[in-house]
Amino acid sequence: MPQLGRLVSDLGPDKVLLDRPDRVLYRYDAIAEGEVPLAVALPERTEDVAALVRWSRASGVPLVPRGAASGLSGGSVPVTESVVVAFTRMRELRIDPGARLAEAQPGVVTVEVSEAAAAYDLYYPPDPASHKQSTLGGNLAENAGGPQCFKKGVTGDYVHALEWVDAEGKVRRATREAHDLVGLLVGSEGTLGLITRAWLRLEPRPKHTRTLAAYFGDVGAAAQAASRAIAAGVVPAKLEFMDGACLRAVEDAFRIGLPRDAAAMLLVDTDGDDLEIVEEELELVAAACREAGGRVQRAGDAQEAGRLWQARRAVSAALGRIHPHRMNEDIVVPRSKLAEVVRRIHELGEASPWPLVQFGHIGDGNLHPNILYDARETPHEEVHELAHAIARVALEHGGVISGEHGIGLTKRAFLAEALPEPTLSALRRVKRAFDPESRFNPGKVLP
Ligand SMILES: Cc1cc2nc3c(=O)[nH]c(=O)nc-3n(C[C@H](O)[C@H](O)[C@H](O)COP(=O)(O)OP(=O)(O)OC[C@H]3O[C@@H](n4cnc5c(N)ncnc54)[C@H](O)[C@@H]3O)c2cc1C
DSSP states (O other), rough: HHHHHHHHHHOOGGEESSSHHHGGGGGOOOOOOOOOOEEEEEEOHHHHHHHHHHHHHHHOOOOEEEEESSOSSSSTTTSOOOEEEEOTTTTOOOTTTTTTEEEEEESBBHHHHHHHGGTTTTTTTOOOOTTTBBBBBHHHHHHHOOHHHHOOOOGGEEEEEEEEEESSOOOOEEOSSOOOOHHHHHHHHTOEEEEEEEEEEEEEOSSEEEEEEEEEESSHHHHHHHHHHHTTTOOOOEEEEEEHHHHHHHHHHHHHOOOTTTTTEEEEEEESSSSHHHHHHHHHHHHHHHHHHHHEEEEOOOHHHHHHHHHHHHHHHHHHHTTEEEEEEEEEEOOGGGHHHHHHHHHHTTTTTEEEEEEEEOOOOOEEEEEETTTTSSOHHHHHHHHHHHHHHHHTTTTHHHHHHHOOOTHHHHHHHSSSSHHHHHHHHHHHHOTTTTOBBBSSSOO
């Protein structure tokens, strides 16, 4: 393709991958497989990104932004002839303790922000379970959540300002003033513009944290306990859920010492600067768990708490040992409906030929039902039907089909059912206003 020669001369040969074995690696994210890109661009600074967009305008070849490809909705996977823009070389990070801000390029790995801020007793609260792999660019584009987001808020709540490149190749700055451009760009899944820098708010670390695990004989009872704890007025720092199948998968893989006979587990942290209040809140959660029939185990020390959290972080890896493929749903339902929804999904799983497991940030009403299967034996369409049934359960209970993983490619087909036509049409107009020729991440999000 002659335009690729121009791309190499515009950007420099060391910033473009053209060999097929290199390009093939960029057709995947953590869940989906797309087309092999025509080329992979590896920009190092904002000017490179602007040059890429200008090249895209001239050549007509779309751009697909990509962070670490840990995404779970196929967002960074090309679906048309495109060039992938991999931001992994843009890794500058500077902490300004006075302003309590981190200034970062999009390729910075999420956990690195808190690691760098720790020198000033500060941290960056958004903590996707993938924080050791995912990048800030991906987090911003998906408005990533995580265990701490129940109390602390999601990625978008920590954005002070953004620098981004628009569809004309111009470098712009988005702030919260007047029309909230930050609010539009965060969560836009790479479809409105390319984020090249972010100024992120940091917070002082809470002085005390306490942890408990509670085990239940019934999935619905665990969900009920979560709702009760919150209704009692506690806002735990983290409130996570795993069903019995997840517990057993983790135990088989990592021998952490989890009970194999439990139907569900809640994992809870309370935190703050006043130890008395932190302890009191943990006791209120423990009481809600016991009332719902749970067996409560308080972590005796930080080591034990770390071991319990290791169990939660290990779920995805452990599930991969059961079947090589999974369809990862990301529904959110009102907390008052959690028990009913968790039970309904459990029933769908019992009637299905494939294991259907559930875990998630239950404090936020955010559940990840995962269908485990082997794509070499199972037609994708059949699994898709079950995923659709799960999405419908969420919608019937007043919920939504994505809390944090985005719509991307894999949930695009459900969006028309999830949103009314006037809303879809407004979203299409926003897309056209930002990207009239659909050069940014085509084939994603909007049906
Ligand atoms: C084990 C595991 C656990 C996970 N846990 C969580 C969790 O707790 N919470 C959560 O929210 N997610 C979670 N995820 C999903 C995933 O890690 C997040 O969606 C993350 O934000 C993606 O970051 P990434 O750098 O990998 O982005 P990618 O997957 O590469 O891309 C994601 C999206 O961002 C766009 N994008 C990337 N960079 C830019 C940029 N600079 N400008 C514009 N658009 C851009 C891409 O086009 C794509 O649409 C998990 C994934 C795994 C595998």
